[in-house]
Amino acid sequence: MVTLKQLAKELNVSISTVSKALNNSEEIGEETVRRVKELAELYNYKPNKVALSLKQNKTKTIGVIIPDILNHFLAKVLFGIEREASKYGYNIITCISNESLDKEKESMHFLANGSVDGFILSLAEETQMKNEVEHFKKIMAQGLPIVMFDRVAHDVMCDKVIVDDFEAIYNATKNLQAKKRKHIAFISSIDSLSVGKLRERGYNKAILEQQTAKPLVLKIKKKDDNQKKIYSFLKKNPEIDAVVAADSASGVIAINAAIKLGLKVPKDISVIGFSSKADSNLTFPRLTTIRQHAKEIGANAAQLLINRLQNKSLEEDVKTIIVKTSIVKSKSTV
Amino acid sequence: MVTLKQLAKELNVSISTVSKALNNSEEIGEETVRRVKELAELYNYKPNKVALSLKQNKTKTIGVIIPDILNHFLAKVLFGIEREASKYGYNIITCISNESLDKEKESMHFLANGSVDGFILSLAEETQMKNEVEHFKKIMAQGLPIVMFDRVAHDVMCDKVIVDDFEAIYNATKNLQAKKRKHIAFISSIDSLSVGKLRERGYNKAILEQQTAKPLVLKIKKKDDNQKKIYSFLKKNPEIDAVVAADSASGVIAINAAIKLGLKVPKDISVIGFSSKADSNLTFPRLTTIRQHAKEIGANAAQLLINRLQNKSLEEDVKTIIVKTSIVKSKSTV
């Protein structure tokens, strides 16, 4: 890589002249500017990012800590973050916590040494279970702002972007009840996550508001065979006439299991799930889905962080943005 | 963030003494080392990464350019890259080209200014279609090594990690033939990609080796309704008794479409697809899949790059690693 020094030498001017010329400073003579720019072009000069970062004490880089990149929702949020950030000239350093508290801490400390200007993150499962937040506070105390999304720590004072999980499932369940479904089950493979719990609570509330009904819940653990579990669950509880799924795979599998059991969807059983468009396409009939607008969540998170980075003076209060879900009706519900 | 300077001042020693003490230099007195380390600990001192990068002219950061983070295979490769790289203390800067040549170029140039030590990438669809490779060569000429995976540019002399796409589909098709399937169709939604073409060629070769058979191919475009397309395809061609899918969604949909058409899987129709374990779980019966070992691909790519970064002297010849696929038999084939 060419440096200012080399250009300066070749042009027989000083380094600062070259620097100023390239930055269109008024101070430098027209002719000099021309010569400098010409040579810079020729050598494909680009200012060294690292030197700039050191000088300006900011990297224009955001650290993103994602619990699981194979989770389609999280990947989509990452996509949203990246797209929004790159609009503002920011780069993304991605670390994957793999749902582990230690890896989360490690990654953050590894980056909290000048590598990044701030963090966007969603909590690892283990972090949520143990409810540890000290590492977040420590890093914020160092002057690095954090934005949390989806799985957030309510005890940490920082900007947040969340989904109306509770309401979304509550409304979905209410909807099914309005269509005269009497035995609505809830299936979740994300019971250990805060959002999983919220969703279950939304379901429970709707169910318990109807005096005749009782909650019927299937929880799937990571090591379980989700396909087998769901199939047996539906088989053992033939009265079920509707399923609300807290995650994408469970919704898809529920439809296919029902069909396998000889049921008609949605006539005999309605299914509704948290899922993206691509996944809702996998089944016949297509899955009615609760869309989380993952990209928007990512974009909002990036916005919040960049705002805070650029108006550090303003030290405003922390914001929480709720990105509303929407139900996209398809043929798996009546 | 605390700096060496501040520690030095507080301890009444010079900056270099502090630096050496923290780096366990033999030169410094035991007592001094103790005092320095104590204070550093107290203040949670961490060497500024940016300053180190500038000094050592390397960032310990890898630029990864991914065409599409929502593609499960690519996300998994990213996972593999991240995990392997972090073992060696490397960070990952992720850019998403969104299948666009311009974004790919832009991202690379944006990072090729000292931000990263090298690149790992898979070509954008547009890059493959236009067969443009100048930007890769330019960046390599600047001294930044590149490792390509999956969708590679054969005209560029760099390390590569690829999949045996051709053979995998060839073998899968041969397998179906051995089970007396007579009308084997091929369904692909990735026709424009190099790997998509390879897979089709593998299928064609196997089919054409059987004198009685003719290829029967369905190509799905991005804007198409893949569900509808596949359903009508199977309906219009009732003689089909086996499907080879070049991508994950097509395989899943093919099974569900067949069931919807009243066919028995695998008795009436076998289905085999390129897919991951999670996706193969979505259908009844489970989808027999060709696994690409995406994480391994990522790990290999990271290995290759880090090797090259650390043995720059050795300027060895470029390597191409082929990560063999394996077929995981399930109930969608006999």
Next chain:
DNA sequence: CTGAAAGCGCTAACAA
């Protein structure tokens, strides 16, 4: 209009 010099945080050769 141009250049010298300081400084961002760090390491390392050299001096004391």
Next chain:
DNA sequence: TTGTTAGCGCTTTCAG
């Protein structure tokens, strides 16, 4: 054993 100095590449103040 400790300190001084130079330098990584850049911007910016101040002097010429």
